[in-house]
Amino acid sequence: MNNLQTEVEEFRSYVARWVDERLIPQAEAIDHAGTFPTELFKELGELGYFGAMYPESAGGSGLQHPYSCFTVLCEELARGSMGFAAGVCMQGSTATHTIFQWGGPTLHEKYLAPALTGEKIGAFAITEPNSGSDAASLRTKAVKVDGGWLINGTKIFTTNGTVADFITVVATTNPGKGAKALELFLVDTTSPGFSVGRKLDKFSVRSSDTAELVFEDVFVADDHRLGEGEGGGFLNAYKSLTVDRIFTAALALGTGRAAYDAALRYAKERSQFGQPIGKFQAVQFKLVDMLAKLEQARLYTYHAAALADADRPITTEAALAKIVAGDGCNEVCQMALSIFGGYGLMNEYPVQRFLRDSYFPMVGGGTSDIMKLVVARQLGF
Numbered sequence: 001m002n003n004l005q006t007e008v009e010e011f012r013s014y015v016a017r018w019v020d021e022r023l024i025p026q027a028e029a030i031d032h033a034g035t036f037p038t039e040l041f042k043e044l045g046e047l048g049y050f051g052a053m054y055p056e057s058a059g060g061s062g063l064q065h066p067y068s069c070f071t072v073l074c075e076e077l078a079r080g081s082m083g084f085a086a087g088v089c090m091q092g093s094t095a096t097h098t099i100f101q102w103g104g105p106t107l108h109e110k111y112l113a114p115a116l117t118g119e120k121i122g123a124f125a126i127t128e129p130n131s132g133s134d135a136a137s138l139r140t141k142a143v144k145v146d147g148g149w150l151i152n153g154t155k156i157f158t159t160n161g162t163v164a165d166f167i168t169v170v171a172t173t174n175p176g177k178g179a180k181a182l183e184l185f186l187v188d189t190t191s192p193g194f195s196v197g198r199k200l201d202k203f204s205v206r207s208s209d210t211a212e213l214v215f216e217d218v219f220v221a222d223d224h225r226l227g228e229g230e231g232g233g234f235l236n237a238y239k240s241l242t243v244d245r246i247f248t249a250a251l252a253l254g255t256g257r258a259a260y261d262a263a264l265r266y267a268k269e270r271s272q273f274g275q276p277i278g279k280f281q282a283v284q285f286k287l288v289d290m291l292a293k294l295e296q297a298r299l300y301t302y303h304a305a306a307l308a309d310a311d312r313p314i315t316t317e318a319a320l321a322k323i324v325a326g327d328g329c330n331e332v333c334q335m336a337l338s339i340f341g342g343y344g345l346m347n348e349y350p351v352q353r354f355l356r357d358s359y360f361p362m363v364g365g366g367t368s369d370i371m372k373l374v375v376a377r378q379l380g381f
């Protein structure tokens, strides 16, 4: 094994044990309840996993291959519960990455360090009720005032939204100027004028917290603006969101693996016409197709993560990984459900949860079709 494989596989074995012992036994219950699993989240934070992407100087783990390790963290957690994994993914990547990259020492001390130990929870809000794929058309406004900015607007689908202590908010400083006027502002959720509009109920990733957020004259001090001024902020957000696509692909891979493992076991246990259903070639072919899709997802996702570790461009590879893993794992989960027959529709078996959850990676962080647009742009269109 080379250096990369050794570090990543050691890292995986620790996470996998925690997932088997702590997360899987609670996965059904937290999905059913549809509430944010605070205790499990804090426990994972205390173990240091939220810092997997960051150097020791910032309070992180100081891993040599941070992107590959964080990819494996997302994958293994999603093998247990994609809902839980989605909240962790937000905490350990986009919500903290923007502060790590572009926040000053005060923000590092006040938000980044406690977020990496799980004492504070973070979120990232760009999507609005009328602006999703077309992020540049967002309407949340930031107006310059003495010593800072006043933020006004509404955000939707914010992961960790109702439980967050801080939120990186994307707002426009000039609604007429599109993407060029988008900036990042770190909002403390104790700020006057901030409120949770509503917690959103959903059929997929139910244990992840998803919210509508309202900002009414929320004051943000100058040093809470992240980035280098007009145009820089959006570019910064875009970099964090690009990396995030690899982690979303990893979420799909983890849940796809769980669905495949469950279906393989079931195909060997369930008998019809006097033999295990896995003896029927139609069932075998499904399992082989599932395996091929998982292998494809694995290769694309790990390749993009290795490029990120090598500080190489990832725009195309991260988008391709998200398409291949997201769409592929949804198909894997559909096939797993069909192998379970009628039992697949029963809540006492987790395959229905795997299928429900598999829709999230095809939307979160940009839909599969938007990923295709990203790649097409790289081809010169």
Ligand SMILES: Cc1cc2nc3c(=O)[nH]c(=O)nc-3n(C[C@H](O)[C@H](O)[C@H](O)COP(=O)(O)OP(=O)(O)OC[C@H]3O[C@@H](n4cnc5c(N)ncnc54)[C@H](O)[C@@H]3O)c2cc1C
Binding pocket: 090, 124, 125, 126, 127, 131, 132, 133, 134, 156, 157, 158, 159, 160, 205, 210, 360, 363, 364, 365, 366, 367, 368, 369, 370, 373
């Ligand atoms: C569970 C969950 C968690 C999320 N967490 C967060 C979060 O933490 N922070 C955050 O900011 N956002 C978050 N999102 C938002 C997510 O990123 C958006 O839902 C996604 O980008 C799509 O935007 P939309 O829902 O407005 O769909 P729309 O943009 O309205 O798209 C609707 C359909 O039109 C298609 N479409 C749109 N434009 C084009 C085009 N140009 N060409 C071809 N097809 C097009 C899309 O592919 C899609 O099929 C989350 C979403 C979900 C479901």
